[in-house]
Amino acid sequence: xxxxxxxxxxxNIGCNKAAEDAQxxxxxxxxxxxxxxxxxxxxxxxxxxxxxxxxxxVRVFGAELKxxxxxxxxxxxxxxxxxxxxxxxxxxxxxxxxxxxxxxxLQAYQLVDQDTLQPEISSESxxxxxxxxxxx
Amino acid sequence: xxxxxxxxxxxxxxxxxxxxxxxxxxxLEQIKALKEANTSLINTNRQVLKSDSEVYQEIxxxxxxxxxxxxxxxxxxxxxxxxxxxxxxYSYRYTPTSKDKRDVARMAFNGYVDRPEEYLLSPILRDxxxxxxxxxxxxxxxxxxxxxxxxNVFKQIPEFAATEEKxxxxxxxxxxxxxxxxxxxxxxxxxILNNQYRSLGKDSAKVFSESYKARHTKRFISExxxxxxxxxxxxxxVQKEYVDALVSAMKNGITDLTKTPLWKDEWRNQPVxxxxxxxxxxxxxxxxxxxxxxxxxxxxxxxxxIVRHPQxxxxxxxxQDLNQKHREDIFYNRDIEQSFxxxxxxxxxxxxxxxxxxxxxxxxxxxxxxxxxQQLIDQKRKDPNYYKNQHGRREALRKxxxxxxxxxxxxx
Numbered sequence: 402x403x404x405x406x407x408x409x410x411x412x413n414i415g416c417n418k419a420a421e422d423a424q425x426x427x428x429x430x431x432x433x434x435x436x437x438x439x440x441x442x443x444x445x446x447x448x449x450x451x452x453x454x455x456x457x458x459v460r461v462f463g464a465e466l467k468x469x470x471x472x473x474x475x476x477x478x479x480x481x482x483x484x485x486x487x488x489x490x491x492x493x494x495x496x497x498x499x500x501x502x503x504x505x506x507l508q509a510y511q512l513v514d515q516d517t518l519q520p521e522i523s524s525e526s527x528x529x530x531x532x533x534x535x536x537x
Numbered sequence: 538x539x540x541x542x543x544x545x546x547x548x549x550x551x552x553x554x555x556x557x558x559x560x561x562x563x564x565l566e567q568i569k570a571l572k573e574a575n576t577s578l579i580n581t582n583r584q585v586l587k588s589d590s591e592v593y594q595e596i597x598x599x600x601x602x603x604x605x606x607x608x609x610x611x612x613x614x615x616x617x618x619x620x621x622x623x624x625x626x627y628s629y630r631y632t633p634t635s636k637d638k639r640d641v642a643r644m645a646f647n648g649y650v651d652r653p654e655e656y657l658l659s660p661i662l663r664d665x666x667x668x669x670x671x672x673x674x675x676x677x678x679x680x681x682x683x684x685x686x687x688x689n690v691f692k693q694i695p696e697f698a699a700t701e702e703k704x705x706x707x708x709x710x711x712x713x714x715x716x717x718x719x720x721x722x723x724x725x726x727x728x729i730l731n732n733q734y735r736s737l738g739k740d741s742a743k744v745f746s747e748s749y750k751a752r753h754t755k756r757f758i759s760e761x762x763x764x765x766x767x768x769x770x771x772x773x774x775v776q777k778e779y780v781d782a783l784v785s786a787m788k789n790g791i792t793d794l795t796k797t798p799l800w801k802d803e804w805r806n807q808p809v810x811x812x813x814x815x816x817x818x819x820x821x822x823x824x825x826x827x828x829x830x831x832x833x834x835x836x837x838x839x840x841x842x843i844v845r846h847p848q849x850x851x852x853x854x855x856x857q858d859l860n861q862k863h864r865e866d867i868f869y870n871r872d873i874e875q876s877f878x879x880x881x882x883x884x885x886x887x888x889x890x891x892x893x894x895x896x897x898x899x900x901x902x903x904x905x906x907x908x909x910x911q912q913l914i915d916q917k918r919k920d921p922n923y924y925k926n927q928h929g930r931r932e933a934l935r936k937x938x939x940x941x942x943x944x945x946x947x948x949x
Contacts, residue, residue, distance in 0.1 A: 415795020418802065455795045457647070457750070458811060469805045470846045471795055481854065497818070497853070498643060515857070516819060516864065522654070529654065536649045 402443060402528050407450050413537045417463055417472045420452035424465040431476045437491055438505035440464075440475075443527040444493055454494070456535055461494035461501065494534060501534045592622055592893040593847040600855050607862075622893040624852070624881050631863065631876040634822040637690045637723045638831045642818050644727075645694045646835050648748025652731050653724040662725045665711045672712020677705035685718045687726055693830040696745050703733040749835040750812050751790025757842055758787040761888065761897050765842075768891035772808060772844075779807045792842075808891075809845040813852075815882050838899075842889040852881045 410416065425448060429439045440448070453463030453472030462475035479492055494501035499512045499521065510530045511520040522530045587595070599618040603611040616626040644650055655663060665672050682688040682701060692698040707729035713721070734743055758765065762784060769780045782799040786792070792810045794800050816823055816839055821831040824839075833839070843849045859879035866876040883890055889897035 413796070415793055415800065417795075417805065455793055457793045470807060470809045471793075471805050482857070498639075516860075518864065533652070536647065 402446060402526075402531075406528055406532070409532075409537055410451070410454065410535065413456070414535055415455035415471065416451035417453035417455075417466070417469075419450060420448040420464045424452065424463075425449075428464040428476055432479075432491070435476070435480060437479060437488065438503070440491075441503050441505075441508075441510075441527075443510075444503065447527065447531070454535065456537075459494070459496040459535055461531070461535070462492070496534070499534065501530060586894050589847050589892050589894075593851050596622070596624075596851065596855065600858055604858055604861070619881060623884060623887065623890075623896060625884055627880045627882055628877045629820065629823070629880065631866075631878050632820075632822050634819060634831065635690070637687055638821050639819055640723055641690050641694060641697070642821050642831060642834050645696065645745065645832070646749045646814075646818065648745035648751065650730050650734075650744050651724070651727045653728050657724045658728055659720055659722045659725050661713065661717050661720050662711060662728065665713055669712075673714045675709045675712060675715060677702065677709045679715050680705045680708050680718060681715070682718070684715075685721055687721060687723050690723075690831075691726060693832045700730060700733075700744060704729055707733045747790060750792075753812060753837050753840045754787050754790045754792055754842075756837060757840070757888065758784060764897045765889060765891075768889070768895050768897060769808060771895060772892060775807060776804070779804050783807075783810065811843050811845045811849045813841045813843045813849055813883075815839050815841050815887075817880055820878075820880065841883050841887055842897075843883075844891050848890055848893060855881055 425440065425445055432439055447461070448464050451463075453466055453469075454461035455471050460473050462473045462478055464475060466472050466474040467477075475491075475493065478495070479488070482492060489506060490502045490504045492500050492502050493510075495515075498515055500515060502511050502513055503509075504511060507523075509523050509525055510527045511524075512522040512530045512534055513520050522533055524530055596615075596618055599611075599615040603615045612626075619626050640651070655666070658666070682692070682704065688704070692701070704726060708718075710732075711729070730744060766780055766784060769775050769783075770777065779794075779801075782797075782801075782804075783792075783794055786794055786797050786799060787810070791797060792812060794804065814834060816834060818834055821834040824833040825831050856879060863876050863878045883896075886899045887896050888899045891897070
């Protein structure tokens with residue numbers, strides 16, 4: 402994603418401090434251990450800008466965030482959601498209505514409805530679904 | 538007018554209770570006693586109560602037992618566990634709320650108008666947008682928006698209704714033939730509204746001078762500031778400086794401190810306040826009784842201010858688990874008329890939940906004190922969605938094989 406998008410996010414959204422490489426490596430190890438796909442590159446770039454985003458009920462998860470309330474940990478949420486079983490997609494964020502997910506088989510980022518799990522937006526780039534998800 | 542009360546109640550110490558109405562009466566008696574004694578149980582009772590995470594585990598265990606072995610007994614056990622912590626288990630026979638209504642209610646609540654990508658627009662608007670020569674020569678007054686079913690949804694929100702002239706202007710700009718109005722979808726109206734406001738140099742969110750969420754937040758904090766502060770400070774590890782900043786932000790309609798200049802990094806583990814719809818926005822159609830609009834889903838009376846971790850997240854996570862079968866029913870278009878959807882709700886009158894033990898009650902609850910006990914119980918029993926009314930009905934459906942359970946399967 403371009404610098405201009407990061408600036409747009411910074412101006413409008415609550416941002417955690419940037420993730421460290423170690424946090425991302427540990428997260429990837431845990432995901433591999435649990436049978437999930439690793440973090441996609443574009444999302445890693447976002448984590449290195451802000452390790453978690455918050456805009457009211459909208460939350461984009463971060464790497465290795467334990468016992469934080471404003472920012473949620475990606476591995477913890479996915480483990481709980483999928484009940485410790487592996488899945489063919491990864492949840493990167495949530496609000497009260499949608500999940501922001503990554504589907505490795507399609508190499509696509511999607512916004513899916515929580516009730517129907519049907520995609521509202523699907524894109525090979527993170528930018529479109531993310532900005533729509535963050536409401537900016 | 539009497540003030541509302543903040544209190545801690547240990548339901549474990551209330552043996553012999555059978556229904557939420559009983560419990561509410563018990564609660565009211567305790568409130569009355571507190572009022573008369575002019576004391577607070579906040580600090581004294583908390584020592585003997587389970588921690589919020591322990592409560593969450595207890596509820597989670599009951600939910601898992603029900604999901605793994607769906608039966609009236611496990612369902613009742615879950616409902617009873619939830620009731621101990623003043624949460625009610627509802628199961629509705631599925632009454633779909635149209636996506637248009639859900640989206641419009643959600644936009645009003647957040648004070649934000651979706652900005653759809655061009656590929657999501659209906660063919661008629663896309664065609665007119667990209668082919669200016671095809672556009673019909675129309676004037677704003679040529680459009681009668683009542684012919685659009687989508688607009689008839691939009692206009693039930695007063696702020697959207699006020700944009701009628703701008704929408705007509707936008708339709709005229711793109712030369713949409715008036716007879717094609719019925720073909721326009723919700724995304725088209727969002728696109729037109731965004732363009733109209735952008736052309737005025739304003740952000741799309743300015744359709745709403747203030748979101749419903751911000752408005753309700755301001756009202757809540759103006760009515761319950763003392764109780765809210767007291768409740769938050771009773772939580773373990775909460776910093777006074779944080780509570781001061783949060784209250785100050787809430788007076789400006791903001792609950793997410795990270796977006797404000799007040800934010801400090803060390804507050805990342807402080808309690809977050811969410812604004813929760815008591816009746817879920819996805820069930821907006823349930824508000825359409827007695828000629829009322831679905832827009833009442835965003836009424837202040839339907840709001841409960843709630844601590845995100847673990848209460849709010851727990852409620853939504855449990856609903857996700859409990860509704861596995863419902864999602865399958867919808868996905869496979871199977872037995873929809875027999876499909877149940879589970880919701881977990883705080884009882885009416887709870888204005889704020891700070892942990893599983895601390896509640897701030899609405900003033901209206903005081904009105905209930907005047908009602909005889911039996912009247913309250915009858916009132917509860919009349920609610921067709923209250924789970925206790927459904928005892929036996931689901932078992933009968935299962936026997937008829939119309940209600941094939943598949944809770945144990947992993948949906949994903």
